Amino acid sequence: xxxxxxxxxxxxxxxxxxxxxxxxxxxxxxxxxxxxxxxxxxxxxxxxxxxxxxxxxxxxxxxxxxxxxxxxxxxxxxxxxxxxxxxxxxxxxxxxxxxxxxxxxxxxxxxxxxxxxxxxxxxxxxxxxxxxxxxxxxxxxxxxxxxxxxxxxxxxxxxxxxxxxxxxxxxxxxxxxxxxxxxxxxxxxxxxxxxxxxxxxxxxxxxxxxxxxxxxxxxxxxxxxxxxxxxxxxxxxxxxxxxxxxxxxxxxxxxxxxxxxxxxxxxxxxxxxxxxxxxxxxxxxxxxxxxxxxxxxxxxxxxxxxxxxxxxxxxxxxxxxxxxxxxxxxxxxxxxxxxxxxxxxxxxxxxxxxxxxxxxxxx
Numbered sequence: 001x002x003x004x005x006x007x008x009x010x011x012x013x014x015x016x017x018x019x020x021x022x023x024x025x026x027x028x029x030x031x032x033x034x035x036x037x038x039x040x041x042x043x044x045x046x047x048x049x050x051x052x053x054x055x056x057x058x059x060x061x062x063x064x065x066x067x068x069x070x071x072x073x074x075x076x077x078x079x080x081x082x083x084x085x086x087x088x089x090x091x092x093x094x095x096x097x098x099x100x101x102x103x104x105x106x107x108x109x110x111x112x113x114x115x116x117x118x119x120x121x122x123x124x125x126x127x128x129x130x131x132x133x134x135x136x137x138x139x140x141x142x143x144x145x146x147x148x149x150x151x152x153x154x155x156x157x158x159x160x161x162x163x164x165x166x167x168x169x170x171x172x173x174x175x176x177x178x179x180x181x182x183x184x185x186x187x188x189x190x191x192x193x194x195x196x197x198x199x200x201x202x203x204x205x206x207x208x209x210x211x212x213x214x215x216x217x218x219x220x221x222x223x224x225x226x227x228x229x230x231x232x233x234x235x236x237x238x239x240x241x242x243x244x245x246x247x248x249x250x251x252x253x254x255x256x257x258x259x260x261x262x263x264x265x266x267x268x269x270x271x272x273x274x275x276x277x278x279x280x281x282x283x284x285x286x287x288x289x290x291x292x293x294x295x296x297x298x299x300x301x302x303x304x305x306x307x308x309x310x311x312x313x314x315x316x317x318x319x320x321x322x323x324x325x326x327x328x329x330x331x332x333x334x335x336x337x338x339x340x341x342x343x344x345x346x347x348x349x350x351x352x353x354x355x356x357x358x359x360x361x362x363x
Contacts, residue, residue: 094186096183096184097179097183097200097201097207097210098200099186099189099193101189101198103193104194104197105197105222109193109194110171112194113196114171117162117170121159121195124159125159125160125163125164126163128277128278129160129263129267129277130277130278131160131163131164131280132279132280132282134284135283135284135309136284138284138285138286139257139286139287142255144221145218145222145224145254146169146223146254146255146256146257146287147218147224147226147249147254147255147256148169148225148257148259149225149226149228149245149257149259150227150258150260150282151238151259151310152227152229152231152232153232153236153261153264153265153269153270154232154264154269156267156268156275156280157227157261158196159196160264160280160282161225161261162196164282165225169223172221172222172223173224173225174197174198174199174214174217174222174224174225175196175197175199175225175226176198176199176201176214176224176227177192177196177198177200178230179201179202179210180204199213199214199217201226201244204230211244211247211248214226215251218252218254219252226244226245228242228244228302229241229242230242230244232270233265237332238332238333240333242299245298245299246290246294246296246297246298246299246302249288249289249290249295250294250298251292253289253292255287255289256288256302257284257285257287258284258285258286258302258305258309259309260282260283260285260306260309260310260313261280261281262280262281262283262310262313263279263281266278267280281313283313285308285309286305288301288302303332304327304329306332307324307329307330307331307332308321308323308324308329311323311329311330
């Protein structure tokens with residue numbers, strides 16, 4: 001047997017021979033000298049490094065991204081810069097249909113809305129509209145969340161409804177408001193969300209997100225006011241209904257209550273800025289129900305029910321009931337082929353009352 005292998009001998013496999021003492025001493029001296037130089041540098045000094053070329057346009061663009069008071073500060077006190085080679089994603093919107101209204105349904109906001117409604121809205125509506133409420137017996141046996149679907153001719157319609165809807169729905173009620181009108185700024189959105197309990201909804205196109213938000217609120221036990229016409233009447237006559245109210249009733253199984261409002265256009269017509277005290281009538285109809293596949297049917301039934309309520313307000317219950325059974329109630333949309341002034345005249349004469357058939361003026 002051979003003895004232990006000499007690892008330091010020439011020609012033997014093993015580790016690399018250690019450098020001579022003189023080389024090790026020189027390397028140690030270089031390391032120490034480098035550390036001494038770094039310690040001797042002034043505090044805050046930066047070591048030179050290679051930078052990419054920056055044009056004046058790049059500098060101005062970066063300055064615009066940072067508020068003036070923070071331009072002299074560094075991140076995280078200032079906003080971080082965005083690489084010029086990457087596309088910046090669009091900023092998240094906080095207005096319109098994206099306006100957040102959850103806070104308006106929490107206890108502090110609900111208490112404030114209750115005080116506003118009882119202390120301001122109801123006395124004001126009693127003073128300027130003297131509302132005559134009809135048909136409360138038709139919803140007397142109705143309990144739980146409901147969808148109230150009225151015609152719409154004036155901005156007075158919503159506060160009037162909030163003042164006459166029975167208390168068991170009034171204090172847990174939201175209003176579907178046009179996202180492009182009531183929520184186009186944060187200030188307006190916060191005001192209407194607090195005072196009316198408004199929720200943004202798209203009225204010019206079908207938006208599943210808006211409708212799903214309303215359906216979730218109905219599922220959570222909130223009642224809803226939604227205008228199936230999508231906006232105020234421009235001339236006093238009704239507009240064609242959309243299917244939104246019928247779809248919500250079919251989707252959630254909640255009862256759909258037709259409502260007709262008369263007299264509010266004389267108090268505050270579209271485009272007016274001053275209130276003119278008058279008398280308004282609010283008539284509630286019998287709740288409508290339908291299955292999940294009857295959204296369009298419910299929308300059609302709702303439109304006919306509001307037509308019958310309008311006929312009842314203009315004539316009498318018996319006459320309106322007979323016409324509704326024959327499906328001959330005067331349409332809410334009025335004389336479609338007539339000129340604008342003739343439609344306005346017809347709307348005024350029809351709402352001045354009188355019994356018997358309402359006939360559109362002939363050419």
